[in-house]
Amino acid sequence: MSADIKNDGDSKPASADATVSLPATGIATVERKEPPPEKEADTRRRTWIVISFWLIAVFIGLPIWWNTTTIYRANLPLTQMTDWADGKACEPVFPLRIALDVGSLPEQEAQNLLRLTQHALDDLNDFSGHHLRLQLAQAPAETITPVRDDSNVALTIRLAPGDAAHTASSSLHPHLPILDVQYPPNSLPTANSPSSGLATYIATQLESTFAEEQNIISYLLETSSITPEHKPKGISQEVVDTVSKRMTRSLKYSQTYHLTFSLFTNGPVPSSWDIEAAIDEYLKPVLDMLKPIHDFTIDTQVQLYAAPGVQSQVLGKEDLSSFINAAEWPLSPSIGGAPTVNFIVYIGNQTIGVPSETSPGETSQSWMIPQWGSVYLLAPPAEATHVSSETLKQPILTFTSHLLTLLGTPQSGSLPMRLSTLARIRSADLLLRAASSLGSLARLTLALPSISIPSNVADGVVKTIHHLEFACASLGGAQSLEHARIAEAEAERAFFEKSMVGQLYFPDEHKVAVYLPLLGPIGVPLVMGLLNEIKAWKNRRSQKLKAA
């Protein structure tokens, strides 16, 4: 063996200094004593050792490495998800059943009227997503309770013959979803007439009753992720603008809302208020009424010496938005998981300097902050230390109507109609949101190939689709809200799955930096051992050949 000593002369610039490099064969003249030849058994054992190390590395090491470093990606039904998002999986149609209670009219005439009214309705309505379908009422209207509409009847029309001299008139029943129509007896259509004044009248009335709902639902469809061919046509910009303003004002749907009532005073008094009594008296009925759609939790607080964000005596329009002293007032939104709606009664002597539009003489005392809550300015009460329940009546009633607005309740129609409309709007909204979440998740899965997708995301997606199918099938009915709610919650949970985070991107330098120190010390002896073995085997073979 000869040692080849070299003093990296290549990297140095060529110089005249040649004394550094020694002649390569300087020491090779001395005869070396060789070790005794290896025993056959030792060689064989070494071969086995090298082979077994390699076997362990390949058959245990590699699979473990592969298993622990691959990203688990559950299979998601991507096409189905995209179909939902594009609106292909579900035609968002709201078939609203309208019952026609004709009273004492004979069957034949009733059928005739029904047919003509339906015809008139179809002519009026060009939006296929929201379809009003008439049917004859089975039972008298009084027995239908407002909230429990198993029959899925959205509205009952109660016909009653009225004065012959007057034209037809109608009014909405205050407690029940009933439209009372008084008609002059002579306006009933004859058997073969192609049209009828009464039918047209009823159709127009229905159309106007449901106009707001139709606008909102077309707006929801318009702004959703579904593809243009599934969208309603002919929605005017004006409608979009008004509805969009209303929708941005209202809170995002949540099953539970947390209501916080706060009394802030600018001085030491008043320090107590009859809020419980006032809430029971003026707010509770409305909350009870909303129960099928939302749950509410309530808490109250009192804070003295609370300085508002604006000190001026008369508050201008721009002062109102900075009136809330977000820094100092304890309006922490972090109670529970439900979104908080804030209602603030502020006792001080500030007034609003913006004349109201309806009656310019007076000024208003309250204002609403979209998606947040509302504020009511109250003059200091006569009884200095205590705010009585009567004093709170006006504030709480104001808050009640604000709450309805913040929840997105439509503004026209009788209360039961507004409620059932709210339920339908919310289920459409949730349905579209869940569908668009599915679409987002599908696109994300394709766009980020290195993100892990745990199996519960796939579960969530399957559940979402399952409930979406139910919700879609029962749109307009009582069950759809419940299903849409579950679908939306599941879709959100799947999208926001906690373990789908992590650093997704590792630069190649990082990989080298991680693997080299690990694999270097292991890899070098492994590879060298293998090479030596191969060399030795070749040697043996050539010797054997020579011997033969």
Next chain:
Amino acid sequence: MKLHLATLLLAPLLTVVAGLHTSNWAVLVGTSRFWFNYRHLANVLSMYRTVKRLGIPDSQIILMLPDDMACNPRNAFPGTVYSNSDRAVDLYGDNIEVDYRGYEVTVENFIRLLTDRVGEEMPRSKRLLTDDRSNIFVYMTGHGGNEFLKFQDAEEIGAPDLADAFEQMWEKKRYHEILFMIDTCQANTMYSKLYSPNIIATGSSELDQSSYSHHADNDVGVAVIDRYTYYNLEFLESEVRDTSSKKTIGDLFDSYSYEKIHSHAGVRYDLFKGGADAARSRLLTDFFGNVQNVEIDGTRNTTMIDDELISLSKTIARLSELAREEELAAAHNESNNAAKPAPQPQKVQVTKPLTDDNWWTKKLVGATALAGCAALWGLGSYFESSV
């Protein structure tokens, strides 16, 4: 902006204006620890003060501070942080709400914040609860390099990760528009990988350029602010005095110059809908200020209607209660009827494992392991005896 809105509120055009965005959020992130990085925390706190001054409430500001300079023993002015050697404004004043502090400031938490992939236990005040109508101002500062920003000397966020996080936000409709601002060495590389729409990005320095500090306070003993942030703040303090300011993003970006910042500040408009022109014409208050489109009520003559509403809702609630009872009774009857003909067979309760997935597999693995051990033992004793 408020005045602007107020005047427009009376105009019929309001809805178009209000339709743009309905809430403003700010995510302010400092990423360096230790006393000699005082300036980075001062940068963040100055931005915090600015957005708060322009009306964004604490609940909509996410502030990430990795270290507590105010209480650092080396601070000659305990309890305060200054970003200027004149020490006029204490940035650590009375009202400061730090959402993520110390070791909570990690890349993972930052990405979780943006994508809202957080656990149930995370309070709402630490979450970015934005929607498709929210404008977000994202400000980051620290030590960085080519396409990365170091977090706490321990880890780093890469530009592709940041871009993916923004993309996930966009997919889930978590923002309307984003202004991304970063002050670090080679900052412009951090936004080079972004690909989601509606983002305006700006950074302090190009590839291979350092971002420099502005000046040091000799009593504090370290540099107190970075140049890029300093000149941003100078512009915001002098030109955007309140939310009614009409200064645009373009005005701010035009104020950058190499002479002032000592590096080439970069801007990126191409992701924004409408390109450079639209992006440049956005008001600064669209991102630094807060919109609150309050609605004032009419006067107090609504009592009558409300009384009616109350009595009405009472009736309706009672009716629905009745209906529910009826339903319950019906269900009860049905279940009674159903229960009678087919009495449930008594079941003996067996201890149930907490989870029943792979129960048998687990049993099998356990049994095999035991058997293997026994076999080994047996084999060992066999060899022992045979020797």
